[in-house]
Amino acid sequence: MNRDYIEIRWHGRGGQGAITAAKIVAGAAFKSGYTGVVMAPSFGTERRGAPVMTSLKISKTKIYDLSPIEAPDVVVVLDHLLLKEADVTGGLKTGGMIVLNTPAGHETYDFPGYGLATADITAISVEAGLPHGMVNTGIIGSLEKAIGLLGIDMLIEGIEEEFKTRRPERNSLAAKLAYERTVTGD
Amino acid sequence: MHIIENGNVAAAMGIRLCRAVVIAAYPITPQTPLTEKLSEYIDSGQMKAEYIPVESEHSAMAVCIAAASAGARVSTATSANGLLYMHEQVQWASGARLPIVMCVVNRAVGAPWNIWNDQQDSISQRDTGWMQLYCADHQQIIDTVIKAYWIAEKTAIPVMVCYDGYILSHTYMPFDLPDQDKVDLFLPPFSPDYALNPGAPANLNTVTLPDTRVDVHGELAHGYMEIRYLLHEDLLNSLAVIAEAEQRFSEIFGRGGDPYLESYLCDDADYVALGMGSLTYQLRVSVDALRREGIKVGVMGLRVYRPFPAEAVAAALQGKKGVIVFEKALSYGYEGALASDLKAALYDRAAAAGAMPRVRGFIAGIGGRDIRTAQLTDALREAIQNEDHAAPAWIGLCL
Numbered sequence: 323m324n325r326d327y328i329e330i331r332w333h334g335r336g337g338q339g340a341i342t343a344a345k346i347v348a349g350a351a352f353k354s355g356y357t358g359v360v361m362a363p364s365f366g367t368e369r370r371g372a373p374v375m376t377s378l379k380i381s382k383t384k385i386y387d388l389s390p391i392e393a394p395d396v397v398v399v400l401d402h403l404l405l406k407e408a409d410v411t412g413g414l415k416t417g418g419m420i421v422l423n424t425p426a427g428h429e430t431y432d433f434p435g436y437g438l439a440t441a442d443i444t445a446i447s448v449e450a451g452l453p454h455g456m457v458n459t460g461i462i463g464s465l466e467k468a469i470g471l472l473g474i475d476m477l478i479e480g481i482e483e484e485f486k487t488r489r490p491e492r493n494s495l496a497a498k499l500a501y502e503r504t505v506t507g508d
Numbered sequence: 509m510h511i512i513e514n515g516n517v518a519a520a521m522g523i524r525l526c527r528a529v530v531i532a533a534y535p536i537t538p539q540t541p542l543t544e545k546l547s548e549y550i551d552s553g554q555m556k557a558e559y560i561p562v563e564s565e566h567s568a569m570a571v572c573i574a575a576a577s578a579g580a581r582v583s584t585a586t587s588a589n590g591l592l593y594m595h596e597q598v599q600w601a602s603g604a605r606l607p608i609v610m611c612v613v614n615r616a617v618g619a620p621w622n623i624w625n626d627q628q629d630s631i632s633q634r635d636t637g638w639m640q641l642y643c644a645d646h647q648q649i650i651d652t653v654i655k656a657y658w659i660a661e662k663t664a665i666p667v668m669v670c671y672d673g674y675i676l677s678h679t680y681m682p683f684d685l686p687d688q689d690k691v692d693l694f695l696p697p698f699s700p701d702y703a704l705n706p707g708a709p710a711n712l713n714t715v716t717l718p719d720t721r722v723d724v725h726g727e728l729a730h731g732y733m734e735i736r737y738l739l740h741e742d743l744l745n746s747l748a749v750i751a752e753a754e755q756r757f758s759e760i761f762g763r764g765g766d767p768y769l770e771s772y773l774c775d776d777a778d779y780v781a782l783g784m785g786s787l788t789y790q791l792r793v794s795v796d797a798l799r800r801e802g803i804k805v806g807v808m809g810l811r812v813y814r815p816f817p818a819e820a821v822a823a824a825l826q827g828k829k830g831v832i833v834f835e836k837a838l839s840y841g842y843e844g845a846l847a848s849d850l851k852a853a854l855y856d857r858a859a860a861a862g863a864m865p866r867v868r869g870f871i872a873g874i875g876g877r878d879i880r881t882a883q884l885t886d887a888l889r890e891a892i893q894n895e896d897h898a899a900p901a902w903i904g905l906c907l
Contacts, residue, residue, distance in 0.1 A: 345512070345680055348512055348680055349512050352510070352512055352682050357682070358682075359512065359680075359681065359682060360679060360680070360681050361512075361679065361680040361681075362674075362675075362678070362679040362680075363678060363679075365538075365623075365624070365674050365678060385681075386789040386790060386792045386793055387789070387790050387793045387881055388675050388676075388679060388786055388789070388790060389790060389878065389879060389880055389881055390878055392880065
């Protein structure tokens with residue numbers, strides 16, 4: 323992965339908060355010296371529960387190309403059932419990373435040519451005191467464990483800022499627990 | 509202070525910083541979050557203004573016309589069919605010489621129904637007597653809103669600040685949020701020569717005869733044609749005001765550039781791509797790719813479409829072998845409007861100099877069709893290497 327320019331595509335469901343998660347990572351990246359960050363949700367047919375995508379580009383220099391990501395370095399999947407509904411690995415670079423929220427074990431999956439990071443974010447988030455199904459802060463911990471880009475502290479700060487009026491400690495705890503428990507490997 | 513927000517919020521923050529006191533708007537995608545944000549600012553007391561809810565875009569502009577006539581700094585925003593529905597009042601606002609600033613969040617027009625980005629909506633309002641300024645990123649959105657009020661109030665001509673729907677309106681990017689103190693320094697309070705006043709009542713824009721006539725004071729009054737000529741002349745002269753705004757802005761805020769054209773790698777270029785809005789930044793990536801192939805090409809983003817800076821455009825393109833125009837709109841039955849305007853500007857000026865650049869047009873991204881950078885690169889390369897084609901080609905068309 324070229325750490326000067328990283329493209330991350332987020333797959334979630336309408337209402338799951340993928341946009342907010344990508345926004346938090348964008349803010350943390352900017353604070354860490356990535357002067358170019360572009361977070362572009364895809365639009366048009368979002369409905370609660372339907373598959374949605376958000377793209378996040380992170381660069382050491384200003385980004386002029388706002389077109390959709392074609393060959394992501396990382397895909398983040400907030401719901402394992404999306405693997406059957408959306409082409410989540412479409413265009414993923416060889417050696418690219420899949421960050422997956424799933425209740426199934428890491429060994430259940432086989433994605434030849436890609437790295438995989440898994441955690442049961444749904445359960446972890448409930449353990450952290452969040453309502454069932456709220457996974458968008460936990461997944462940030464898994465993403466950081468998978469790619470080690472910004473440091474978990476910077477992301478926790480961003481989470482607590484974003485959620486300062488809505489259970490900031492529980493949201494940051496979900497990210498911390500996910501960071502500790504995410505399993506990585508091929 | 510740098511913040512990360514979307515383009516609609518950048519526009520709303522600009523309007524707030526300019527201390528607009530009357531907002532009237534009707535929600536339409538992708539403009540909606542902009543007007544929602546303004547109503548939030550007013551509701552929470554962050555902005556001292558009156559938000560006047562209306563039942564349509566036509567009424568939104570009617571409210572802006574009335575409030576501006578009474579001396580208020582006003583704002584509205586719209587997109588696509590909302591702008592078309594407003595059209596009659598849009599013409600009235602410029603004829604009445606009211607310095608209204610309106611954000612147009614560019615979107616395709618129906619039919620068929622489509623909510624995604626192209627620029628047919630604002631281009632279709634080209635001949636309304638408004639200025640049109642186009643933005644390529646969030647910094648340009650917030651800065652252009654601020655400059656637009658100064659330009660509008662200096663010239664008594666309304667201004668559209670146009671930016672691409674979704675691609676800019678809903679995308680989050682970092683930009684510098686200007687300080688309120690500096691904005692106040694740049695933009696003094698609005699004080700028109702005449703504002704409606706019950707103590708000194710007046711009729712405005714009543715029936716105006718074809719011929720000049722002697723008015724009640726015994727003075728020769730302009731007819732309709734003189735009034736309309738002066739709008740045109742003042743629009744042409746506003747090019748100088750736009751340049752003055754850029755100069756003042758850069759002195760106070762420390763950023764700025766050419767007021768009309770934003771050029772990238774054009775100095776030594778044989779060929780130049782020309783366009784408006786975010787597409788011109790994407791074209792920079794294509795230009796970089798073609799430069800690596802040894803092709804001398806650059807890109808110019810046109811920031812001011814009306815008044816058309818014909819002299820500046822022709823001078824910037826002097827000696828180039830070709831200009832390749834990329835547009836997200838067209839004059840149906842002919843070609844892209846910008847391509848036509850460019851050729852007209854070159855015809856008088858470049859022909860006199862004895863060297864006419866070849867002009868080729870591309871239509872792209874209609875109704876939000878994705879424009880991949882590789883497609884732009886291929887189109888640009890093809891247009892440079894193949895001199896035979898003259899008709900505009902549509903990028904990504906699948907028939």
